[in-house]
Amino acid sequence: MFNAYYFRTYITLVETGSFTRTAQRLEMTQPGVSQHIRKLETYLGKPLLERQGRRFILTEAGRRAYDYALKLFAEHEQFRHGLDDDSLDSGECRIASPGSVGLMFYPYILGQQQMRPNLTVNYSFAFNHEIITDLINGRYDIGIVTEAVKHPELSCEVWLKEPLCLVVPADFAGSTLSDLMGIGFINYYDGINHATMLLKENYPDAFRSMAHFRHQGFTNEVSMVLDAVARGLGFTVVSRLVLETSPWQRQVKELNLANGVDEVLYLVHRRGATLPKRYEKLLSGFREQRGHEKVYDKTPN
Template sequence: MFNALYFRTFITLVETGSFTRTAQRLEMTQPGVSQHVRKLENYLDKTLLERKGRSFTLTESGRRAYDYALKLFAEHEQFRHGLDDDSLDSGECRIASPGSVGLMFYPFILGQQQMHPNLTVNYSFAFNHEIVNDLLEGRYDIGIVTEAVNHPDLTCTLWHKEPLCLVVPADFAGNTLSDLMGIGFLNYYDGINHANTLLRTNYPGEFRSMTHFRYQGFTNEVSMVLDAVARGLGFTVVSLLVLETSPWQRQVKALTLPHAVNEELYLLRRRDSVLPKRYEKLLEGFCKQRIQERTPLIPE
């Protein structure tokens, strides 16, 4: 029968190199240590040690058993910490968000994992409707969406705000609505909605609808839309998160506008769920970092 205690004794024996020191460390008798090793050898049906008087060397099976035992107990500790809902720095987090959020939130989480090895995160980049379905089916514990969701089985709360940026090619010299109409609009998921909100607020006397703009193309990957802008193919409206993480930052620029408009991000979770405290630390930590790092691209 499998007995984890036998593996623990075997690990200690290999690490100390002595039956006597193993017995002292585990507060056992030396015959008890020998008995555990024999029972482990019987269970595996392999010889683990080559005994030479009071010393020993590991057989090939013994080396493999030792490696397996280390992995076994490491996974056990990770699992045990994962059951602790009060732990801030250990356990599993299952999160889904649009790419515009994940471009910066996911690297932030990776940094937390580097500092806290017992923290694991499963992160999915998805569209709003996919996130809602995944939450309802239990694939994720929290979802971040760009629109408020009204569903009887979900709670939806405002989590964070990010400035929207009107992004044009770096050599673009205009700033009027007519100038923007001249180069056309590059769309992505949420692009039309963001552009409508930002342009209506900043060009109230002129702007009517995005249908008046020449349509220059669409991509379902928001991080790639700035590649098209950098090539001079048009303008777009994205969150500051997207602009700050873009490899095309130097080939584009955000126009300075009189009125700031924010993208509102909402936190979704199942109504019957109780989230471990580690989620709260990740979510609040990211928001605080964003406030500290906020660049002066967009006037407050």
């Protein structure tokens, strides 16, 4: 029969290299230690030790059993900490967002994990509709989306607002809508919506529709769209999150506009669910890093 105590005894024996010290550390008798090891060997059907007088070395099965035992107890501790919803520094978080958000939010989370070793984060990059479906099916606890969601099973609230940036090649010298139409538009998921909002606000008399622009291409990976701009193939409109994380920042520039427009990011989770406090620490910490207040604005749902 499987017995975790036998594995614990075995780990201690390997680490101390002594039956006597193992018995002392675990407050057992030495015969009790020997009995645990024999029963573990019987359970596994393999000898774990090659005894050489008072010393021993591990067999191949013994080395594998030791590695397994370490993993077993590490996962046990992670599971135990994960049950504590009040813990800020341990447990599992399951989050999904579009790539435009994840480009900066995911590296922030990785930094938090480095400081909090008992925190585990499973992060997925996905489109809005995929996130909603997976939230309903229980794959994620939290989704971050770029459109407000109205669904009877989900709660939606404003989480963050990030400025939209009109990005052009570094050597672009124009400023008018005609100048932009001359170089064409690089599209991506949400690209047309973002460009429409920003251009309509800043060129109200001249702008009609993105259909009047020459479309120079499309990519479903927002992190790559500025590569096309850097090569002089056109302009685009992206969140500042994308611009600040782009490796092509020196090859492009943001066109100064009179009127700013924000991309609104929404936090979505299952209605009525009580989220562990570790989520609040991650979400609020990132908001503070971006210079936003912590209070969420409720959105009808």
